[in-house]
Amino acid sequence: xxxxxxxxxxxxxxxxxxxxxxxxxxxxxxxxxxxxxxxxxxxxxxxxxxxxxxxxxxxxxxxxxxxxxxxxxxxxxxxxxxxxxxxxxxxxxxxxxxxxxxxxxxxxxxxxxxxxxxxxxxxxxxxxxxxxxxxxxxxxxxxxxxxxxxxxxxxxxxxxxxxxxxxxxxxxxxxxxxxxxxxxxxxxxxxxxxxxxxxxxxxxxxxxxxxxxxxxxxxxxxxxxxxxxxxxxxxxxxxxxxxxxxxxxxxxxxxxxxxxxxxxxxxxxxxxxxxxxxxxxxxxxxxxxxxxxxxxxxxxxxxxxxxxxxxxxxxxxxxxxxxxxxxxxxxxxxxxxxxxxxxxxxxxxxxxxxxxxxxxxxxxxxxxxxxxxxxxxxxxxxxxxxxxxxxxxxxxxxxxxxxx
Amino acid sequence: xxxxxxxxxxxxxxxxxxxxxxxxxxxxxxxxxxxxxxxxxxxxxxxxxxxxxxxxxxxxxxxxxxxxxxxxxxxxxxxxxxxxxxxxxxxxxxxxxxxxxxxxxxxxxxxxxxxxxxxxxxxxxxxxxxxxxxxxxxxxxxxxxxxxxxxxxxxxxxxxxxxxxxxxxxxxxxxxxxxxxxxxxxxxxxxxxxxxxxxxxxxxxxxxxxxxxxxxxxxxxxxxxxxxxxxxxxxxxxxxxxxxxxxxxxxxxx
Numbered sequence: 001x002x003x004x005x006x007x008x009x010x011x012x013x014x015x016x017x018x019x020x021x022x023x024x025x026x027x028x029x030x031x032x033x034x035x036x037x038x039x040x041x042x043x044x045x046x047x048x049x050x051x052x053x054x055x056x057x058x059x060x061x062x063x064x065x066x067x068x069x070x071x072x073x074x075x076x077x078x079x080x081x082x083x084x085x086x087x088x089x090x091x092x093x094x095x096x097x098x099x100x101x102x103x104x105x106x107x108x109x110x111x112x113x114x115x116x117x118x119x120x121x122x123x124x125x126x127x128x129x130x131x132x133x134x135x136x137x138x139x140x141x142x143x144x145x146x147x148x149x150x151x152x153x154x155x156x157x158x159x160x161x162x163x164x165x166x167x168x169x170x171x172x173x174x175x176x177x178x179x180x181x182x183x184x185x186x187x188x189x190x191x192x193x194x195x196x197x198x199x200x201x202x203x204x205x206x207x208x209x210x211x212x213x214x215x216x217x218x219x220x221x222x223x224x225x226x227x228x229x230x231x232x233x234x235x236x237x238x239x240x241x242x243x244x245x246x247x248x249x250x251x252x253x254x255x256x257x258x259x260x261x262x263x264x265x266x267x268x269x270x271x272x273x274x275x276x277x278x279x280x281x282x283x284x285x286x287x288x289x290x291x292x293x294x295x296x297x298x299x300x301x302x303x304x305x306x307x308x309x310x311x312x313x314x315x316x317x318x319x320x321x322x323x324x325x326x327x328x329x330x331x332x333x334x335x336x337x338x339x340x341x342x343x344x345x346x347x348x349x350x351x352x353x354x355x356x357x358x359x360x361x362x363x364x365x366x367x368x369x370x371x372x373x374x375x376x377x378x379x380x381x382x383x384x385x386x387x388x389x390x391x392x393x394x395x396x397x398x399x400x401x402x403x404x
Numbered sequence: 405x406x407x408x409x410x411x412x413x414x415x416x417x418x419x420x421x422x423x424x425x426x427x428x429x430x431x432x433x434x435x436x437x438x439x440x441x442x443x444x445x446x447x448x449x450x451x452x453x454x455x456x457x458x459x460x461x462x463x464x465x466x467x468x469x470x471x472x473x474x475x476x477x478x479x480x481x482x483x484x485x486x487x488x489x490x491x492x493x494x495x496x497x498x499x500x501x502x503x504x505x506x507x508x509x510x511x512x513x514x515x516x517x518x519x520x521x522x523x524x525x526x527x528x529x530x531x532x533x534x535x536x537x538x539x540x541x542x543x544x545x546x547x548x549x550x551x552x553x554x555x556x557x558x559x560x561x562x563x564x565x566x567x568x569x570x571x572x573x574x575x576x577x578x579x580x581x582x583x584x585x586x587x588x589x590x591x592x593x594x595x596x597x598x599x600x601x602x603x604x605x606x607x608x609x610x611x612x613x614x615x616x617x618x619x620x621x622x623x624x625x626x627x628x629x630x631x632x633x634x635x636x637x638x639x640x641x642x643x644x645x646x647x648x649x650x651x652x653x654x655x656x657x658x
Contacts, residue, residue: 028527093528108527147528167553193549195528210549233545236531252545274535291535318532333532366532 028108028145032092033319033367034377034385040117041372042098045401046383048074048090050105050115055375058399059387070121076109077140094149094197095368102132104150104178106159110142111135112150112174114157114181134181136174143174148197148238151205152178156219158198160207169193171209173217185222190215196238197278199246208235208248214258227261236274242281245300249275255288255296257303267303271296277320277368280328282342287328289317295330297345307345313338324371324390331369331378335359337386339393350388353395360395361386410537413511417441418519419539425523426547433547435554438520438617442624445516450632452508457636460583462497513625520617523550526560552617559617566612568619573608575626580604582633582641 032044043051050072057066065071074090091108098104106112116131127133137143144163151158157176162169171194173187192211199206204225205217212234216225229246237249245266246258254268255275272292279288285306288296294310295317315334322329327339330347337360338347352358363382370377375396376388385399425437446453469491477484492498525531531549538544552560557568580603584596611619634640 029529031528164558169552233542234548250545251548252542253540272540276532276535291532316536 028091029381030091030093030108031318031366031381032105032379033095034370034372034379035095035098036370036372037098038100039373040098041370041377042096042103043377043379043385043401044092044094044096044105044367045071045379046089046381047402048076048092048107049401050074050096050103050120051385051401052117052121053385053399055373055377055387058385059397061397064399068121070123072115072120072126074105074107074111074113076107076111076142093147097150097152099152104152104157106146106148106150108145108147110144110146110161111137112143112146112157112159112176112181114178132179136176136181136183138181144172145195147195151198151200153200153219155179156184157181158200158205158219160194160196160198162193162195163189165189171207173198173205173207173222175205175219175222187217187222188224192234196235199239199241201241206239206241206246208237208239210234210236210251212250214239214246214248216260229258229263231256237276238278240278240281247279247281247286249288253292255279255298255303257300269296269298269303269305273316276316276318280321280323282323285342287321287342289319289321289330291316291318293317293332295321295328295340295345297342309345311338311340311345311347313347318366320368322369322371322376324376327390329369329371329376329378329388329390331361331365331367333364333366335361335364335380337361337365337369337376337378337388339390348393350393350395353398360388409515413515414518414522415537415539417515418522418537419541419544421519422523422538422547422550423541423543425550426543430551432551432554434523434550434552434559434617435557435620437550438559438620439624441519442516442621443628445512446625446628446632449509449512453629453632454636457583457633459498461637462495466491466495466497516621517618520621521615524552524560524615524617525549526552526615554620557616557620559620560615562612562614563616563619568616568623569608569611572611572619572622572626573604575623575630576607577601577604578643579626579629579633581643582630582637584642 030046034043041053043053045051052070054066054069075087076090078086078088092105093108096103096105101117103115113135114133116128116133119128119131119133127135143161146159146161148160155178157178160171160173162171170189170191172189175184177184190209192209194207194209196208200219203219205219208214212231214229216227218225231250233250233252235248236251240247244260249255253271253273256265256268258265271290274291275288276291277289279286284300286298286300288298293313293315296310297306299306313330313332315332317330317332319331326342328342330338330340337350340347350360352360361380363380365378365380367379376390378386383401385401386395387397389396421437421441424441425433428436473484473487477487522534525534552558557563580600584600
């Protein structure tokens with residue numbers, strides 16, 4: 001009987017450990033990144049917080065916030081056990097979208113917020129309507145999960161979200177007034193999950209869905225335009241629209257280049273895994289990060305590799321590369337950061353500040369790095385901001401975004 | 405070690421589950437894939453399960469004799485142990501026989517849990533993680549992402565209706581009741597009673613908390629367990645006999 005009791009205890013422990021692992025793995029955590037505009041650097045951190053940081057103050061190790069710096073925590077209603085309701089930190093995946101005086105963020109919990117820089121700096125209650133702050137939808141309403149960033153074009157904010165309609169997951173695109181957050185239009189349901197950042201070009205909004213469609217909508221009315229593209233497999237990345245072409249990655253490990261209006265891709269390039277992060281265009285060359293751990297340089301017109309060999313980072317690359325002068329900054333899931341020569345594809349690894357042989361960052365990097373005023377910024381999943389000097393290729397400072 | 409686990413157990417199981425969902429009707433693909441996959445895994449483990457069931461049954465049949473030994477040698481622990489082992493040997497029973505099969509099954513269950521959770525990829529982190537576990541195959545690429553809707557359930561979300569919680573808890577209770585031997589020892593009997601209630605309640609709670617793909621697997625697993633127990637154990641076992649034989653009150657009366 002003693003053996004049976006031990007066995008029962010062992011079984012319960014195993015079940016608890018296994019299930020605890022499952023819970024931890026299913027909770028969304030977010031991997032929002034960094035964006036710069038003018039002199040200001042915005043960081044989307046964990047715990048639903050948006051930071052504005054001053055690079056000089058961070059490099060000198062000054063207490064946060066120094067003059068001009070601020071943080072704002074986005075909270076979302078939560079219902080736990082029983083009838084009590086509470087607020088928990090929101091989750092952000094796409095980086096904030098910054099303008100001269102405002103920054104727009106979207107949360108996985110289905111809210112779009114426009115923050116006024118001055119109001120947040122003054123730590124006023126949100127929203128300061130007179131200063132152009134708003135949230136959509138208002139009050140306790142919310143959309144389905146928003147994974148991509150909003151796209152802000154002139155006076156309109158475009159955002160995509162996924163919802164359930166008649167027991168099917170469908171996507172919708174929303175157009176909101178940039179000044180007041182009023183709903184301008186909502187698209188009809190689009191088949192398949194929509195985790196993409198909308199791409200806006202020449203009066204049209206383009207989105208890619210998990211069920212293998214690229215849809216084009218009128219930016220002014222939200223009506224579906226006659227052209228759409230259907231692939232045999234789903235699209236894993238957001239579409240990048242440039243010069244009449246759409247570039248997008250699929251679940252069968254290809255990067256597609258499709259001419260707008262065409263029904264056949266102009267070219268497609270096969271990687272060793274998904275092209276999760278958006279490619280970066282620079283002149284005639286496209287730099288495409290892949291989860292197979294490689295950065296590919298492709299000729300935009302033909303899709304043929306430009307370098308003799310792709311740059312091999314040795315760990316999945318989920319983040320888009322940042323362009324820093326004649327280098328590309330590549331950050332990997334293994335936490336390594338490299339400067340890759342855009343012409344030759346040769347890379348230089350950034351050593352860890354404390355222990356050179358360790359990965360550059362002490363946690364994985366999924367968010368796209370940002371090059372701003374001579375410093376490369378990387379946010380890792382341990383919620384630490386790394387400032388890297390592109391000349392010495394060394395970590396200049398680190399700043400923990402975990403704050404009370 | 406983690407790589408070994410991923411390559412030998414998790415990846416084949418995960419890719420098998422996704423590939424299977426790719427060939428099933430789209431409306432029910434993943435729910436049906438979980439059911440079929442659970443069935444396949446349980447079938448593959450049938451020899452182990454049968455061995456476990458038989459060992460448990462044999463141990464239960466020895467209970468009266470063991471009780472006698474306890475009465476006879478209760479104060480002499482060494483002698484009691486010696487006589488108990490002798491009894492096992494004579495009856496051809498290995499007390500570990502009901503333990504090892506269960507332990508062997510655990511890695512498989514854990515891998516199946518992980519496969520289901522990973523395949524559903526409910527969050528962007530999960531989807532990113534899934535990419536590292538998939539084989540390069542058109543069949544698998546076409547099946548991604550899996551359709552998480554099945555009957556009234558969204559397999560990626562907890563079931564808000566409580567139906568699954570009742571089904572999982574109920575079937576677990578039935579399965580346990582069938583296999584729990586009535587004991588003449590009142591202390592043992594009350595432990596059994598507590599376990600009989602605690603496990604179904606615990607899993608009922610888990611069902612409310614977890615994405616319902618996992619409770620669907622538990623439900624199927626329980627149903628198959630009940631079927632196996634019915635066939636191998638020769639009927640409804642202790643479920644039909646109820647508490648009469650071994651209730652604490654009866655034991656006290658004896």
